[in-house]
Amino acid sequence: MNQPDIPVDALYQAAKRPEVVAAMRAFYGDADRRIAAHSPTCWNRGACCRLGEYGHRLYVTALEVAYYLAHRRQEQVPTVTGESCPHAHDGQCHARERRPLGCRIFYCDPAAQHWQGPLTEELLRRLRRLHDELNVPCFYADWLVVLRALQQRQ
Numbered sequence: 001m002n003q004p005d006i007p008v009d010a011l012y013q014a015a016k017r018p019e020v021v022a023a024m025r026a027f028y029g030d031a032d033r034r035i036a037a038h039s040p041t042c043w044n045r046g047a048c049c050r051l052g053e054y055g056h057r058l059y060v061t062a063l064e065v066a067y068y069l070a071h072r073r074q075e076q077v078p079t080v081t082g083e084s085c086p087h088a089h090d091g092q093c094h095a096r097e098r099r100p101l102g103c104r105i106f107y108c109d110p111a112a113q114h115w116q117g118p119l120t121e122e123l124l125r126r127l128r129r130l131h132d133e134l135n136v137p138c139f140y141a142d143w144l145v146v147l148r149a150l151q152q153r154q
């Protein structure tokens with residue numbers, strides 16, 4: 001997939017808008033409830049956050065990044081080294097409250113395979129509509145590419 005240019009300034013501006021943050025909080029709250037209703041089990045203790053080694057990519061939209069930035073408090077965006085998410089330590093996610101949608105939905109649990117695809121598609125459609133409603137230009141980009149772009153502007 002070709003990577004779009006990451007509009008870093010626009011992402012920081014969106015992160016400052018209370019209505020953006022509130023809309024994403026509600027979106028994630030609903031997504032988390034829908035996911036929890038399936039009672040998926042984490043089997044790999046964060047191995048999937050070592051994206052390159054695990055053999056998959058994580059893609060995010062602009063609103064997910066804006067929400068991530070809105071909750072960074074005083075923290076810097078961590079440096080990406082290699083192909084692992086820099087928020088993964090000791091088998092845990094250290095950005096759990098603000099992690100992107102794909103992190104919330106993905107489970108390698110075999111019993112979780114049948115619902116993930118349809119729910120992802122449905123929630124991505126809602127996310128795209130939210131970008132229009134909130135007037136935030138949408139992109140769909142590799143998480144590590146986004147983090148590197150954010151990190152370069154600190």
Ligand code: SF4
Nearest residue numbers: 049085087088093103
């Ligand atoms: S944000 Fe958290 S859950 Fe998502 S890839 Fe990074 S460490 Fe894993």
